[in-house]
Amino acid sequence: MLGWKMLGGLMLMAMAGVSQGAFWHKPPGAPEQGFGSRENDITDTYFEYQFGSAAEGDQTWYYVPAQLKYDTTAPVVVFLHGFAALIPKLYQTHIEHLLKQGNIVIFPQFQKATLTGFLSEAGLFAPADQSLWAARAVATVNQALDELGEQVQADEVYLYGHSLGGLIALAWQAEGGVAPRAAVLSHPQVNAQEGIPAFVRAFLRIIEIPWRDYAPDIDFPVVILNGDEDTIATVEQSREILSLLSAVPSAELYIAQRDCFGYPCVSPNHGGPLDKIQGLPAHLKLFSVSGELDSLDWRFYFAGLDAVMAGWQQQLPFDPGHWSNGRPVKPVLVEALSAE
Numbered sequence: 001m002l003g004w005k006m007l008g009g010l011m012l013m014a015m016a017g018v019s020q021g022a023f024w025h026k027p028p029g030a031p032e033q034g035f036g037s038r039e040n041d042i043t044d045t046y047f048e049y050q051f052g053s054a055a056e057g058d059q060t061w062y063y064v065p066a067q068l069k070y071d072t073t074a075p076v077v078v079f080l081h082g083f084a085a086l087i088p089k090l091y092q093t094h095i096e097h098l099l100k101q102g103n104i105v106i107f108p109q110f111q112k113a114t115l116t117g118f119l120s121e122a123g124l125f126a127p128a129d130q131s132l133w134a135a136r137a138v139a140t141v142n143q144a145l146d147e148l149g150e151q152v153q154a155d156e157v158y159l160y161g162h163s164l165g166g167l168i169a170l171a172w173q174a175e176g177g178v179a180p181r182a183a184v185l186s187h188p189q190v191n192a193q194e195g196i197p198a199f200v201r202a203f204l205r206i207i208e209i210p211w212r213d214y215a216p217d218i219d220f221p222v223v224i225l226n227g228d229e230d231t232i233a234t235v236e237q238s239r240e241i242l243s244l245l246s247a248v249p250s251a252e253l254y255i256a257q258r259d260c261f262g263y264p265c266v267s268p269n270h271g272g273p274l275d276k277i278q279g280l281p282a283h284l285k286l287f288s289v290s291g292e293l294d295s296l297d298w299r300f301y302f303a304g305l306d307a308v309m310a311g312w313q314q315q316l317p318f319d320p321g322h323w324s325n326g327r328p329v330k331p332v333l334v335e336a337l338s339a340e
Contacts, residue, residue: 025262028295028321028329035310035317036303041100043067049147052140054086054113057121057133060140061088061107063095068151069102075156075309076104076148078141078180080165083189085274086113091162093275093293097302103309104151106144110137110168123204130192130209133164134171138178145178159183160305162273163233166190166224167209170241174214182221182313184305186273188241189233215244221313222248225304227256227268227296232289242337250313251337256300257330262323266296266330273301295321300332 031037045066052058068074077098079091088095088107095105110133112121121128145152159180161169166188172180192206222245226238238253245251256268271289275297299320307316314336320329 023263024324025327026324027259027262027264027266028299028323030295030298031303031319031321034303034319035306036097036298036300036319038100040306042069042102043100046096046099051143051147052109054109055117057110057112057117058136058140059109059113060144061109062144062148063099063105063107064148064151065099065102065104067102068104070153073151073153074102074104075153075158076106076145077158077160077305077309078137079105079107080137080159080161080168081107081109082163082165082187082273083111084118085162086111086118090274090276090291094273094297094302094305098305101306104148106141108137108140108144110134110140123206127205127207129207130167131171131175131207134168134175134209137168138172138175142178156181156309158305158309160186161188162186163189163270166233167211170211170218171209171214173218173220180220182223182308184223184225184308185238185241186225186301186304187227187230187233187270188224188238189270190237190241191233211241212244215241216246218245219247220249221308222251223304223308223313223316224251224253225256225273225301226253227258227272229258229267229269230272232270239335242335245337248337252314252316253335254300254304254316254318255333255335256296256320257333259330261327261329262325264294266294266320268296268300272296295329 033039043066047064050061052060086109098105157180159169166185167190169183192208224238226235242253259266271291274291275293318332322328
């Protein structure tokens with residue numbers, strides 16, 4: 001009798017696991033239609049061009065699809081990398097997603113990419129001036145635009161910045177960068193000391209971009225993408241950015257929610273926008289950062305930029321998808337700039 005009771009209890013526990021979450025439930029993949037999907041792909045072929053020097057901090061890649069979105073011209077995405085995420089390969093799937101839709105992508109490597117150069121620019125040997133990085137990004141993007149010439153749809157230049165790249169985007173207008181139609185800030189990191197152990201901070205000297213002075217003058221739409229699991233560029237940081245964008249036509253903050261109903265978790269941490277960190281096993285976190293291609297990429301980061309480029313500036317229609325048993329993934333939260 002006791003054996004049957006135990007068996008019944010185990011069955012109840014198993015049923016509870018099915019309803020509440022278990023490792024065998026899998027997160028959604030890429031959407032078949034809509035933003036973030038391949039629905040609007042027009043080509044699988046693109047050409048890569050490169051100029052500048054890793055040692056000088058002005059190495060730049062730009063990519064041109066074989067078929068441009070408007071036949072002879074195409075929108076341009078200026079893809080601004082995160083701190084130490086210096087190579088396009090870390091964002092390759094997102095870049096290729098944009099190219100397949102006929103868009104041009106420019107990727108400026110605005111930090112020095114040699115070991116000694118990078119250490120110096122981290123503020124170890126001399127003060128690191130973040131405004132210098134922004135100036136490099138603007139200058140090299142201007143050069144790339146000149147080389148692209150008439151292929152550029154001049155009124156459709158978009159900024160997409162991850163982490164430090166989001167900070168560079170906030171300085172873009174002040175540094176005299178080409179006027180963007182809109183900017184998407186993905187987990188923007190505006191506090192240079194955030195996430196750095198206290199014993200390391202004592203050795204760093206960083207001249208920060210005065211972004212709080214710049215933000216009130218920004219006059220293009222801004223969309224911020226963040227996640228409630230980010231401990232490096234926190235949601236509170238994003239809320240402060242949002243609060244200072246007083247001159248923009250529109251500004252909204254979207255917050256992806258951690259959802260561990262199954263395995264792997266939907267994990268919107270600071271590394272969420274990265275496609276893949278080579279050598280780091282999927283879903284393993286180091287310093288609160290993981291990097292893998294997952295549903296968040298397709299359904300949040302890719303989809304968010306797609307929507308903005310399609311003309312959406314408010315109430316972006318995110319579809320987080322469903323777990324393999326049909327349960328909806330937690331929805332994306334939205335906060336808008338106050339009218340006050």
